[in-house]
Amino acid sequence: MLLYDMRTAMNPRRVRIFLAEKGLQIPIQAVDGSKNENRTAAFLAINPLGKLPVLQLDDGSYISESIAICRYLEALHPQNPLFGEDPKTQAIIEMWTRRLESEMVLPLTSAFRHTGAYWQGKLVQNPALGHWWREQALEAYAWLDQVLADRAFVATDRYSMADIVLQCALIMAKPTGMPIPPDCTHISRWYADVSARPTARA
Amino acid sequence: MLLYDMRTAMNPRRVRIFLAEKGLQIPIQAVDGSKNENRTAAFLAINPLGKLPVLQLDDGSYISESIAICRYLEALHPQNPLFGEDPKTQAIIEMWTRRLESEMVLPLTSAFRHTGAYWQGKLVQNPALGHWWREQALEAYAWLDQVLADRAFVATDRYSMADIVLQCALIMAKPTGMPIPPDCTHISRWYADVSARPTARA
Numbered sequence: 001m002l003l004y005d006m007r008t009a010m011n012p013r014r015v016r017i018f019l020a021e022k023g024l025q026i027p028i029q030a031v032d033g034s035k036n037e038n039r040t041a042a043f044l045a046i047n048p049l050g051k052l053p054v055l056q057l058d059d060g061s062y063i064s065e066s067i068a069i070c071r072y073l074e075a076l077h078p079q080n081p082l083f084g085e086d087p088k089t090q091a092i093i094e095m096w097t098r099r100l101e102s103e104m105v106l107p108l109t110s111a112f113r114h115t116g117a118y119w120q121g122k123l124v125q126n127p128a129l130g131h132w133w134r135e136q137a138l139e140a141y142a143w144l145d146q147v148l149a150d151r152a153f154v155a156t157d158r159y160s161m162a163d164i165v166l167q168c169a170l171i172m173a174k175p176t177g178m179p180i181p182p183d184c185t186h187i188s189r190w191y192a193d194v195s196a197r198p199t200a201r202a
Numbered sequence: 203m204l205l206y207d208m209r210t211a212m213n214p215r216r217v218r219i220f221l222a223e224k225g226l227q228i229p230i231q232a233v234d235g236s237k238n239e240n241r242t243a244a245f246l247a248i249n250p251l252g253k254l255p256v257l258q259l260d261d262g263s264y265i266s267e268s269i270a271i272c273r274y275l276e277a278l279h280p281q282n283p284l285f286g287e288d289p290k291t292q293a294i295i296e297m298w299t300r301r302l303e304s305e306m307v308l309p310l311t312s313a314f315r316h317t318g319a320y321w322q323g324k325l326v327q328n329p330a331l332g333h334w335w336r337e338q339a340l341e342a343y344a345w346l347d348q349v350l351a352d353r354a355f356v357a358t359d360r361y362s363m364a365d366i367v368l369q370c371a372l373i374m375a376k377p378t379g380m381p382i383p384p385d386c387t388h389i390s391r392w393y394a395d396v397s398a399r400p401t402a403r404a
Binding site: 067071076090 | 251263265267271274278289296297300301308328331
């Protein structure tokens with residue numbers, strides 16, 4: 001297998017942290033988004049959407065979408081499950097993963113896409129949209145802080161894929177100008193905990 | 203189990219079609235969004251986000267997020283798999299499900315949320331945002347038409363969860379003013395096929 005990676009981007013980081021948590025190693029092919037290497041004809045043949053990460057399987061086929069990649073790897077390597085060990089736990093972890101994606105990740109990434117220098121020239125930026133999404137992100141932070149008030153991890157009593165999704169969003173949030181608000185003490189406590197894991201810099 | 207349903211909404215319909223395809227029956231509790239029944243204290247205790255569908259398990263706990271619910275039911279009832287029968291097929295179906303969600307479902311639902319009469323008073327509508335999302339939806343239709351040019355179903359050679367996700371988005375798209383563009387003949391062919399399934403009106 002070969003993992004097409006983009007070092008600083010949010011979604012590839014999910015896979016790298018997942019691999020580190022599982023103790024797995026996969027050869028990595030770096031793709032540099034700042035040089036538009038993900039928009040070349042060669043890469044668009046790998047993923048027509050131009051997105052990272054992509055996992056090349058040994059039969060030559062490609063899987064994109066970070067969660068699909070991680071779930072595939074979990075099926076091959078079920079030890080230390082990050083998607084849950086039974087159907088109910090799996091459902092709770094996916095519920096929280098998807099809640100985080102729609103409520104928190106989407107506003108953060110959308111605000112960045114419409115205001116960030118990285119995205120200039122890569123898409124039609126609309127600052128008014130960026131502002132609207134930023135407001136949504138602030139509301140989401142307030143919601144999330146309450147969610148984390150009485151729990152150590154997002155979905156269950158163990159670190160899971162839902163934590164990875166949130167962790168990677170918040171790693172991106174700081175340099176893109178939407179860091180955890182100072183009054184969100186529960187998020188900050190959770191973030192300090194997951195950032196202290198040996199896998200956090202994968 | 204008990205399924206909290208909202209008859210006309212997109213996400214609950216995914217679960218109803220999934221159940222019909224699997225030949226499963228679950229008692230249904232209807233929640234009327236037009237009467238804000240999903241914003242009552244009683245319902246927010248079931249799902250704090252006020253969203254449908256929600257599956258109540260026999261132990262009294264709740265699972266929300268349509269895909270999490272369907273995947274849970276698939277784990278309990280693996281016959282006639284709609285998420286795929288092996289890890290690679292499962293990954294391809296999830297890849298396509300997520301591609302459709304980000305590229306097609308998000309623009310369609312976002313345009314509706316910012317322009318639709320149903321959402322007036324339920325959120326802060328921004329017509330400029332609705333217009334921007336509508337443009338994204340039109341681009342997504344063009345992309346999707348090419349995707350479907352050479353295949354019978356979205357993800358594999360069989361009807362899958364990815365088809366259900368697209369089908370439910372397009373059922374919603376017509377009455378909300380963003381029907382399949384006339385030149386998207388491959389989407390129209392696919393949509394006619396899936397609409398002819400006995401489960402399409404579940």
